[in-house]
Amino acid sequence: MIYEANSSLYKKILPMFEDMDDTIILSGLQGHMGSVWVDDLENPAVAQVLVGDFVFYAGNPDTEEALELLCNLPENILAIVNSDEWKYRIETVHKGSVEKLQRYSFRKNREDLDRDHLLTLLSILPEGYDLKKIDASVAKEASLHEISEDFTGQFNSVEDYINRGIGFAIMFGGKVVCGASSYSIYDEGIEVEVGTDPEHRKKGLATVAASALIVACLDKGWYPSWDAANPESVKLAKKLGYVLNEPYDTYYIRYEG
CATH class of the missing domain: 3.40.630.30 (Gcn5-related N-acetyltransferase (GNAT))
Structure with missing residues (x-):
């Protein structure tokens, strides 16, 4: 099962995304907007941050809960991940309905x-x-x-x-x-x-x-x-x-x- 996390869990989830330099993640994990989902409310091993048109994933992509989170989406969304394992999982789970695009990041x-x-x-x-x-x-x-x-x-x-x-x-x-x-x-x-x-x-x-x-x-x-x-x-x-x-x-x- 997957669960929507409350703000008391955000500090525990934040280190999972430490190698992703995107402020929209902070918008979710600092409690300003969007929603955060996890596999476990005590010790999460995989997490999803949804804000507006964007979704971010971190943690272990090879669990059943990761599959649930990959399907916990609105109709159209831009997914951003930071490992080849997560990319492979997205490409296989959403085969036929996913398009790989390029975005560009800037020094903060x-x-x-x-x-x-x-x-x-x-x-x-x-x-x-x-x-x-x-x-x-x-x-x-x-x-x-x-x-x-x-x-x-x-x-x-x-x-x-x-x-x-x-x-x-x-x-x-x-x-x-x-x-x-x-x-x-x-x-x-x-x-x-x-x-x-x-x-x-x-x-x-x-x-x-x-x-x-x-x-x-x-x-x-x-x-x-x-x-x-x-x-x-x-x-x-x-x-x-x-x-x-x-x-x-x-x-x-x-x-x-």
């Missing part, structure tokens, strides 16, 4: 992010566009969520997002056309989510919105963690000051329970 070093450089990037907003912090009124704008539901989607409500999250939107003609926001939160910072309306791309809007978000996080003492899903996101991250670590495997699972 506050010194890489130069505030003066980011403020310079903030000054390139084209005429006719306005930069706004995502407040309650912006967070309720349909145009914001048409760009990405993940700007606020991991939070319990708009009010919860306003209280715990942070983000900036670029407006044009009264609508949101670009945004940079906290996909998830952890004790020391956020995981960054950026998106732009296709009709307003190639204008530097994402650079401006992301710069505003990063500066605001640095001013709060938070670290804005960046993880890229594609080369365009890698290019933007480097422009902002992030230093690329390496690509890594991610599994897109189309699960039908």
